[in-house]
Amino acid sequence: MVPLTMYLLRYGIIEPALTYGYSFTLGQPMQLQFPFALFNLLILINMLLGAAGYVINDYFDRKIDSINRPEEVIVGNTVHRRFAIILHFTLNAIAVILSGFLSWYFRKPLILVAYLMIVGIFWLYSTTYKKQFLIGNIIVALGTAMIPLQLAYFDISALIQEYGLAMALQGLSFRVLMYWLASFALFAFLTNLIREIIKDMEDFEGDASYGCNTIPVILGVKAAKIIVSMLSILTIWLLWHFYDNYLNNQISKWYLLVTVAIPLIVVTYFTVRGHSVKRYHYMSQFMKIIMLNGILYSVLTYFLMEYLIKL
Secondary structure (H helix, E strand, C coil), X not given: CHHHHHHHHHHHHHHHHHHHHHXXXXXXXXCCCCCHHHHHHHHHHHHHHHHXXXXXXXXXXXXXXXXXXXXXXXXXXXXXXXXXXXXXXXXXXXXXXXXXXXXXXXXXXXXXXXXXXXXXXXXXXXHCHHHCCCHHHHHHHHHHHHHHHHHHHHHHHHHHHHHHHXXXXXXXXXXXXXXXXXXXXXXXXXXXXXXXXXXXXXXXXXXXXXXXXXXXXXXXXXHHHHHHHHHHHHHHHHHHHXXXXXXXXXXXXXXXXXXXXXXXXXXXXXXXXXXXXXXXXXXXXXXHHHHHHHHHHHHXXXXXXXXXXXX
């Protein structure tokens, strides 16, 4: 999902915005400045960190998963526990080395510091934060939101370095492009947070048995359903706000309505009405489709920009 998201946002949002928008406004051709090889390196770093996170999470969740989803327990069954730990540290080490190269290339030590912090946060999430009220959900949701924000940092920083002076002289900036990427990040955060809470409802039995202070365990399943409903309403309202201020075309309205808003209403309805683990599982999986539909809007955006500029 990480490579797909980053490629779609870069070549469905950023590049066409330069080609069909900023180039005409500035009066000169504009191209992506963040090197393609480094872009793929950034994807690889995220994939390595994500894989390391999954490994260590499965390592510490063996007992809980043996209750919630016993057929999916790998560490300790298919994979030896020691191998899992070695794999976790190996993946993290490679990711840190590669992020160190990015840090050296851009002459910004904070890049390396940021990825070292991510490694530490993922470890603490698996050992501690996941069992704490709401913190674990927010960390996972923020991890998803960081994908568009990383593009905003690396791609737009490189664009500012190349075109910033010329744009400043004409009173221009990349603010609108930043808003677009930030909107995708916010959408990723909210939809992932909704999914995480639904998953906690699905995993209620195992979490309660091993002292995980999730929202359903602490506040109750009914309260969790209310929170899911409120987050869904907020997400739909923000979609409408984004459409009303930045899109305002019928194609976008119907795409977002049919593929995101209505499915989100359906998920919320069946989650609120549901009482079984199987129902919650289906709804959490359906949230993945909604998240994918939101990212795929970047493909539609590409064709809309190309179409509108030819009118």
